[in-house]
Amino acid sequence: MSRPARQQDYDVIVVGAGPAGCAAAAALAQAGPGLSVLVVDRADFPRDKPCGDGIAHEVTEVLSELEFDVERVFAGAVTVDELALRSPTGVRVRRRMRHQVHVAPRQIFDARLVQEVRRRGIEVRRHPVRAVDVAADGVRLDSLRARVVIGADGAESVVRRGSARPRPGRVALAIRGYAPELPELAGCQFITMTDQHWPAYAWSFPIGDGQANVGYGELLGRRPLSRSDLLTRLHELLPGLQPPSGLRAHRLPLSSGRPPIPDGPVLLAGDAQSMINPFTGEGIFYAVLSGALAGRAAAQALTSGGDAGRLYRAATHRRLGRHLRHTSALARLGGWTALIDAGLRAGREDQRAFDDLVSFGLADGLLTPRLLSRLRFRG
Incomplete structure (x- = not known):
C-alpha cells in the first residue's frame, strides 16, 4: 500500500x-x-x-x-518592422511600425x-x-x-x-502552422480579415529562412468548426500558400468576454x-x-x-x-465592418494613426481622438 x-x-x-x-x-x-x-x-x-x-x-x-x-x-x-493589414472588405495598408x-x-x-x-x-x-x-x-x-x-x-x-x-464568455478557435513565405509578404507581418465569417482573420509572420508562421482564427458561434473548415479558410485568405506543417489548433479566450x-x-x-x-x-x-x-x-x-x-x-x-x-x-460594434475599413484608411493616410492602430491591436493602446475623428468622418 x-x-x-x-x-x-x-x-x-x-x-x-x-x-x-x-x-x-x-x-x-x-x-x-x-x-x-x-x-x-x-x-x-x-x-x-x-x-x-x-x-x-x-x-x-x-x-x-x-x-x-x-x-x-x-x-x-x-x-x-513592417506590418500589412487588410480589412474585411479589402481596404489595405502597409507601413513601417514605430x-x-x-x-x-x-x-x-x-x-x-x-x-x-x-x-x-x-x-x-x-x-x-x-x-x-x-x-x-x-x-x-x-x-x-x-x-x-x-x-x-x-x-x-x-x-x-x-x-x-x-x-x-467569448472564445475564438485558431489553427497555426509553418509554411514558405508568400513572395509578396517577404519580411512583413500580415493580418488579413474576412467578412465571410466575421470576426475572423488569417496571418503570416516571417520567422526567417524564407519560412512563416501562418494561421487562421474565428470567433466560435453556434456551429462547430472543424480542422478542415479552418484550413480551407486559411487558404482562401492566403491564396498560393503551400500546405503548412506543424499544424496545431488552440482556443483563444478573448478579453472582451473575460x-x-x-x-x-x-x-x-x-x-x-x-x-x-x-x-x-x-x-x-x-x-x-x-x-x-x-x-x-x-x-x-x-x-x-x-x-x-x-x-x-x-x-x-x-x-x-x-x-x-x-x-x-x-468589440461590441465589431459587426460593423465599416469601422475597421475606416480605421485602416486612417492608418493608410497618417503614420500617427497607423501607430495608434498597432498599439491598440498589439499592446495597450487606446482609441485616440486622432483615430476616432477619422472613424467618425470616414465610417
Missing part, C-alpha cells in the same frame, strides 16, 4: 511556466525576495505551443522591467524565459495539477499547498475550473484570465503584463497585508482598465 505524498508548503505557487507564469515568478522575486515560490507546469521545456510567435516591442519593455536578459531571450530571433517586433517560436522563447526564472533560484518543476481546493488555511494543489496561487495555465486552466471561476477578478488567494493571469486581444489575437503582451501584476499583488498581500485578489483587481484596473474598456466597446 503506497503512502500519501507528504504535503509541501509554499508562500506562492505559480501554475504554468509560459510567459504569464514566468513574469509572475520574476515579479515575486523582485517584490518579495524572501517568499518561497514554486512554479509548476504539466510539460517539460522546451515545448511547442500554438501561437503566432509575434512578440511586440511592449513585451520587451515589461520583460526589461522584470530584469529579464532580453538580449539572451531574443538572441537569434527575427526582427520585423518599433520593431520580434518573431520567436514559442518552443525557444518560453524555454528561455524558464531558464531566466531558474537563474534567480526559483524552482520550476514538472507537475500536472489535478485538484484545486481553496480552504481557510490556503490553497491546496494535490500534495502542494500555498498561501496564494497564481493560475497561468492557459485557456483550459485547471486552476480556473478548480476555483469555480466562470468560463470565458470574467471579473474576485477577492481571494487565487489569481489568474494570461489566457487563464481571458487576456487575448479580440481584434488581433495577441496574447503575449497581456500575458507578461498580467503575470507581473499578479506577482506583485501576491507579494504585497503576503509581505504588507491585504487581499491578493483585491490588490490584483485594483492594479489591473489602473494599468489596463481604459484599454480593456476600449477594446470591449469596439
Whole structure:
C-alpha cells in the first residue's frame, strides 16, 4: 500500500511556466525576495505551443522591467518592422511600425524565459495539477499547498475550473502552422480579415529562412468548426500558400468576454484570465503584463497585508482598465465592418494613426481622438 505524498508548503505557487507564469515568478522575486515560490507546469521545456510567435516591442519593455536578459531571450530571433493589414472588405495598408517586433517560436522563447526564472533560484518543476481546493488555511494543489496561487495555465486552466471561476464568455478557435513565405509578404507581418465569417482573420509572420508562421482564427458561434473548415479558410485568405506543417489548433479566450477578478488567494493571469486581444489575437503582451501584476499583488498581500485578489483587481484596473474598456466597446460594434475599413484608411493616410492602430491591436493602446475623428468622418 503506497503512502500519501507528504504535503509541501509554499508562500506562492505559480501554475504554468509560459510567459504569464514566468513574469509572475520574476515579479515575486523582485517584490518579495524572501517568499518561497514554486512554479509548476504539466510539460517539460522546451515545448511547442500554438501561437503566432509575434512578440511586440511592449513585451520587451515589461520583460526589461522584470530584469529579464532580453538580449539572451531574443538572441537569434527575427526582427520585423513592417506590418500589412487588410480589412474585411479589402481596404489595405502597409507601413513601417514605430518599433520593431520580434518573431520567436514559442518552443525557444518560453524555454528561455524558464531558464531566466531558474537563474534567480526559483524552482520550476514538472507537475500536472489535478485538484484545486481553496480552504481557510490556503490553497491546496494535490500534495502542494500555498498561501496564494497564481493560475497561468492557459485557456483550459485547471486552476480556473478548480476555483469555480466562470468560463470565458467569448472564445475564438485558431489553427497555426509553418509554411514558405508568400513572395509578396517577404519580411512583413500580415493580418488579413474576412467578412465571410466575421470576426475572423488569417496571418503570416516571417520567422526567417524564407519560412512563416501562418494561421487562421474565428470567433466560435453556434456551429462547430472543424480542422478542415479552418484550413480551407486559411487558404482562401492566403491564396498560393503551400500546405503548412506543424499544424496545431488552440482556443483563444478573448478579453472582451473575460470574467471579473474576485477577492481571494487565487489569481489568474494570461489566457487563464481571458487576456487575448479580440481584434488581433495577441496574447503575449497581456500575458507578461498580467503575470507581473499578479506577482506583485501576491507579494504585497503576503509581505504588507491585504487581499491578493483585491490588490490584483485594483492594479489591473489602473494599468489596463481604459484599454480593456476600449477594446470591449469596439468589440461590441465589431459587426460593423465599416469601422475597421475606416480605421485602416486612417492608418493608410497618417503614420500617427497607423501607430495608434498597432498599439491598440498589439499592446495597450487606446482609441485616440486622432483615430476616432477619422472613424467618425470616414465610417
